Amino acid sequence: MSHLSEIDSQYIAHTYARFPVEIESGKGSLLKGFDGKTYIDMGSGIAVNSFGAADDVWIAAVTAQLGKIQHTSNLYYTEPCAKLAEMLCMRTGMKKVFFGNSGAEANECAIKAARKYAAEKKGPAYSTIVTLENSFHGRTLTTLAATGQEHYHELFQPLTPGFVHTPANDFEALVQTCEAQPTAAVLLECIQGEGGVIPLTDEFVAQTAAYCKEKDILLMIDEVQTGNGRTGKLYAYMHYGIQPDVVSTAKGIGGGLPLGICMLGEKVQDVFQPGDHGSTFGGNPICCAGALSVLERLDEAFLNEVSAKSAWIFSALEGAPGVKAVTGKGLMIGILTEKPAGEVLKACMENGVLCLTAKDKVRLLPPLNTPMELLEQAVSVILEACKEGL
Ligand SMILES: *Cc1c(COP(=O)(O)O)cnc(C)c1O
Numbered sequence: 203m204s205h206l207s208e209i210d211s212q213y214i215a216h217t218y219a220r221f222p223v224e225i226e227s228g229k230g231s232l233l234k235g236f237d238g239k240t241y242i243d244m245g246s247g248i249a250v251n252s253f254g255a256a257d258d259v260w261i262a263a264v265t266a267q268l269g270k271i272q273h274t275s276n277l278y279y280t281e282p283c284a285k286l287a288e289m290l291c292m293r294t295g296m297k298k299v300f301f302g303n304s305g306a307e308a309n310e311c312a313i314k315a316a317r318k319y320a321a322e323k324k325g326p327a328y329s330t331i332v333t334l335e336n337s338f339h340g341r342t343l344t345t346l347a348a349t350g351q352e353h354y355h356e357l358f359q360p361l362t363p364g365f366v367h368t369p370a371n372d373f374e375a376l377v378q379t380c381e382a383q384p385t386a387a388v389l390l391e392c393i394q395g396e397g398g399v400i401p402l403t404d405e406f407v408a409q410t411a412a413y414c415k416e417k418d419i420l421l422m423i424d425e426v427q428t429g430n431g432r433t434g435k436l437y438a439y440m441h442y443g444i445q446p447d448v449v450s451t452a453k454g455i456g457g458g459l460p461l462g463i464c465m466l467g468e469k470v471q472d473v474f475q476p477g478d479h480g481s482t483f484g485g486n487p488i489c490c491a492g493a494l495s496v497l498e499r500l501d502e503a504f505l506n507e508v509s510a511k512s513a514w515i516f517s518a519l520e521g522a523p524g525v526k527a528v529t530g531k532g533l534m535i536g537i538l539t540e541k542p543a544g545e546v547l548k549a550c551m552e553n554g555v556l557c558l559t560a561k562d563k564v565r566l567l568p569p570l571n572t573p574m575e576l577l578e579q580a581v582s583v584i585l586e587a588c589k590e591g592l
Contacts, residue, residue: 206236221551228255231572233556241551242580245558246569249395249427249534252454252496254569260457263495267488274487276480282490289497290465293436295445297471301485302462305426305452306340311464311479312389312422312448313344317364319420319473320386328384332419334370338396339389339424348389351397370394371402373409380419387420387448392438395427398561399529399536404442411444420470422448426462427534430454431500431570434509434532441531454570457496461489500570508532508570511577515566518581524588529563533570536563539588549587555580 206224224236231254233241246254253260267282274280287299300311313331320328331348333339339348343361346354350367368379370390380388388410394400414421421444428438429451439446447469452462460483466473483489512532519528519537527538539546543559550557550564558565564584568577 204236223551223556230254230257231569231576239554241554241556242576242583243556243572244550244566244568244580244584245556246454246567247458248558249432249453249567250456251458252430252432252570253457253499254571257457257571259499260492260495264459264488264492267491270487272486272488273483275482276485280485280487280490282487282494283485286490286494286497289494290463293497294449294465296449296465296467298466300464300466300474300479301490302452302464302481303460303483303486303489304340304462305424305450306342306345306462307481307484308426308450308452308462308464309339309345309348309389309424310342311462312424312450313348313387314479315448315464315466315470315473316387316389316420316422318478319470320384322473323418324384328386329364330383330385331365332376332379332385332388333365333367334390334394335367336370336394336397336400337367337389337391337424338394339391340426370400371406373406373413376406376410377413380413380417385417385419387422388414389422389424391424391426391428392442393428393433393531393534395534395565396560398563399534399565401529401531402442407439407442407444411442411446414447420447422446422450425449425451426453427567428531430496431505431508432532432534432567433530434505434512436500436505438531455493455496456489457492459486459489459492461486461493504570511572511574514574515577515581518578519585522585522588524590524592525585533566533568533572535566536560537566537584537588538563540592541588546584546587549590550583553583553587555583557584 226236335350337350339345347361347365423439423446447467449465524540529536543564
């Protein structure tokens with residue numbers, strides 16, 4: 203291939219192992235390569251393009267704002283960011299939001315909120331953030347420290363201190379960890395995404411929430427991947443009947459434009475004062491206008507469709523030849539295959555379906571509005587790839 207991959211390998215830092223696919227354009231859940239090949243998109247740019255490629259409603263919202271004002275700085279008020287913040291709070295019960303540009307930044311804000319809250323309430327020693335083993339919270343030095351996977355840490359020491367990791371779904375261990383040092387907050391993903399699409403158990407989440415409440419330890423949920431309709435609820439924590447103190451999100455909320463959001467609940471709503479935190483691009487009107495249009499469409503009826511599509515995919519995959527297990531919720535699905543996940547992914551790609559992997563699993567994160575017939579086509583390609591040559 204070609205020209206693009208040559209320029210890329212010469213001039214772009216080699217942080218990504220890219221696949222040999224050069225995407226020219228797309229519409230909905232179909233992507234087109236420069237070579238004319240068409241793919242069904244089962245990754246949506248890693249849970250970002252919530253309504254697929256070049257969605258008409260989203261384009262209209264974004265371009266309308268582009269024609270008004272693209273950026274103002276945070277010295278002035280703008281309409282899309284105010285409306286988006288209001289709608290997010292109305293739909294989550296959270297009280298205030300901070301806008302940044304990425305998942306990592308949303309988590310940085312959560313961590314700063316927790317440190318400041320705990321320092322003021324209990325004293326500066328209460329700085330520890332407890333996260334789970336096998337978690338993923340981002341690539342900045344602080345969110346890497348939060349990430350409970352050693353192999354991401356090795357080359358970048360020293361990381362921000364004050365993070366400890368405890369095994370997922372082990373409440374006793376979590377209590378021990380929180381008691382072993384003065385703890386400000388627990389930060390967790392309801393379904394570990396990069397870690398292999400592993401949901402936390404209802405019991406663990408409920409016990410953790412009750413414990414955090416009792417000890418005035420903040421419960422912070424990383425909804426960067428699980429959020430914004432991905433799991434069939436607006437946010438994944440809503441499956442568990444809990445009300446977190448802090449929720450971070452990014453990826454799918456912008457529908458394809460960069461936007462990170464840290465939502466602050468009752469306890470921490472006033473923790474930040476002018477000067478404590480900021481971001482030049484945070485709350486950018488274009489990104490917020492796109493996000494507002496995404497959020498408006500994630501209504502009850504639409505979320506029920508996500509769940510129905512999910513149920514169909516689970517039933518088609520579970521117990522199929524070459525499929526050992528299916529995990530996840532909504533349209534965030536992990537498939538443990540008998541063959542190595544990378545081989546299945548490659549066979550799917552050759553047959554026009556773009557999947558992802560997460561650890562040892564094939565991972566599906568299709569656009570939330572993918573029509574049933576495309577899901578059926580994609581799943582039949584995936585099933586064939588799982589059993590072929592076994
Ligand atoms: C992707 C991801 C992040 C990091 O988001 P970026 O936008 O890449 O900074 C953080 N947490 C979770 C759970 C993620 O899936």
